[in-house]
Amino acid sequence: MGQHEPILLKNMSHPGYTGSLADYERTGGYQAVKKVMGKVSPAEVTQLVIKSGLRGRGGAGFPTGVKWGFLPKDYQGLRYLCCNADESEPGTFKDRQLIERDPHQILEGIVLACYAIAAETAYIYIRGEFVLGARILEKAIGEARRAGYIGKNILGTGVTVDIWVHRGAGAYICGEETALLESLEGKRGLPRVKPPFPATHGLYNKPTVVNNVETLANLPHIINRGPEWFAAIGSPPKSTGTRIFCVSGHVKRPGNYEVPMGITFRELIYEHAGGMRSEKPLKAFIPGGASAPFLTPDHLDVKMDFESVAAAGSMLGSGGVTVMEEGTSMVWAALRLMEFFYHESCGKCSPCREGSSWLVQTMRRIVNKRGRAQDLETLTDLCKNIAGRTVCAFGDAEVAPIMSTLKHWRPEYIALIHEAEAANLLRPQPVGARG
Ligand SMILES: Cc1cc2nc3c(=O)[nH]c(=O)nc-3n(C[C@H](O)[C@H](O)[C@H](O)COP(=O)(O)O)c2cc1C
The missing domain is CATH 3.40.50.11540 (NADH-ubiquinone oxidoreductase 51kDa subunit)
Structure with a gap:
């Protein structure tokens, strides 16, 4: 360890x-x-x-x-x-x-x-x-x-x-x-x-x-x-010292753990935090607070230093590691975070102010099984028009949960949209709606 x-x-x-x-x-x-x-x-x-x-x-x-x-x-x-x-x-x-x-x-x-x-x-x-x-x-x-x-x-x-x-x-x-x-x-x-x-x-x-x-x-x-x-502590020369990682979510022992930088996520989650809380295996984790893109079980052996996590496509950020077990809906998880960002957008930059509202509406539609096939394209397009186009890094942060869940768990989005389409076919259509 x-x-x-x-x-x-x-x-x-x-x-x-x-x-x-x-x-x-x-x-x-x-x-x-x-x-x-x-x-x-x-x-x-x-x-x-x-x-x-x-x-x-x-x-x-x-x-x-x-x-x-x-x-x-x-x-x-x-x-x-x-x-x-x-x-x-x-x-x-x-x-x-x-x-x-x-x-x-x-x-x-x-x-x-x-x-x-x-x-x-x-x-x-x-x-x-x-x-x-x-x-x-x-x-x-x-x-x-x-x-x-x-x-x-x-x-x-x-x-x-x-x-x-x-x-x-x-x-x-x-x-x-x-x-x-x-x-x-x-x-x-x-x-x-x-x-x-x-x-x-x-x-x-x-x-x-x-x-x-x-x-x-x-x-x-x-x-x-x-x-x-x-x-000499941690992962020199670029990630020295210890860090306090805040482990939350579906682990046996959530809490703050001060460890040398450069240990793996596996060590933090399975040894320090006691592993998963139930028999269900790990499905996803956020490595550095809500602004950090989600990672998958394939990333458990990534070293917890600035460079390694960046190379894996995410960031160590604030040190908040949130663990999710199999069975968690990743679309729902992304929506939960998006609702936070929507609520907190300060409103100064229009891509973030308007975009966060669109993102949350589209995500709600998908989760509530009213999504449409073109929604995935809309989400991607909106994210691309927010990231890097705001005064502060908030814009990059708010698109991270959606972009990373679309990247790793796209079939979950598609399944919800298929369910919506199937339900739509069964829904009574207003007279004349079929033209
Ligand atoms: C949207 C947003 C929220 C942030 N929130 C915090 C925060 O709560 N605490 C914090 O220390 N830094 C936060 N930061 C980072 C700070 O802007 C800044 O980089 C940091 O305080 C610098 O301190 P450091 O060099 O010691 O890390 C945030 C950045 C952004 C873009």
Whole structure:
């Protein structure tokens, strides 16, 4: 079994660990801040993170240190760090566990990232439904501030970092980094046209970095144990470290599993998550949240690293692995996800706004056995006209379930349409309808 001692979930696995400042300090907490502040230059911290190979855990997998390096070097004004705690991707529930069970690990990561990019203010943008998480973070910020790890003149080094929690109002799109920034500025959460990128024109038009909770939580460990240690874990050189995969669906033991990148889906599903919940074999799985194209049993031995999953035609995305057993209707499953995307489309781009409505109507028609032969062509055509034609990656995300189920389980769509056609023949026709 792919094993490595947990890094991010380690503290909370100790019986009695409460996530308080005292508990966190007992496990070596805030040592990384002490190690670098005033001793190692911000540029060197960025270099350490680049060397570790850490890539973003929010979805796109962009190299973290490289992203920090895009901030203008000679800019004297304000800069911001935003911690993306929106966790809005269906099937994803790892950031919530990190927030609720070990908040100081994230706060220490934020302080380190702020130091590296010379930002004095960080915002944690947390999804509105995470009421408990927001309270826990507020409490932890208070503890860290009183202890001198956050605020003005941290540990007497002259460095200032303040952290504020901002609760979202509950919109999937606000997890997208530029919509997040709009929302944080008090506007409606709509994605921005890029370029310019947040690195130069971010929050309040200032240089800004947006990083995911899990990404930031890795930083104290990279600083404490060294980039070489981190770079050797997982599937180097391109997928280093561990990842927390959120396994849900028809498995015996759903939950969060922190494993080295590069184990196979088979190991995750059958060994860590205990295998299928009943005698029925696996039929399908989503490898990285609702936006990731479905994969089949033939992909069980694909390695869970960025490149291997991309080569298999999908993506690791947010780390949400949803498993479905034989007997699941794939057309119904795709419709369920499509209904989510239809509900969440922000409306800014017409291909996504109008297309999601058409897609959901066509899918409903097929599932309700009122489909027509030309519906499959309509679905494909609509998907092709949405993907890559929107301001943000939402468009690509919403077509993934339909495109991938059409690719792997097309006969299921055809069977439903045949049933509809057969039922239609038996249906009484209005007088004169046959011309
Ligand atoms: C529609 C959409 C929703 C997203 N939702 C989230 C989210 O809930 N949490 C997250 O961290 N990133 C989310 N992202 C990715 C962010 O835009 C961004 O890439 C990420 O926060 C960067 O952090 P990282 O480099 O640490 O991964 C989303 C992207 C899109 C297109």
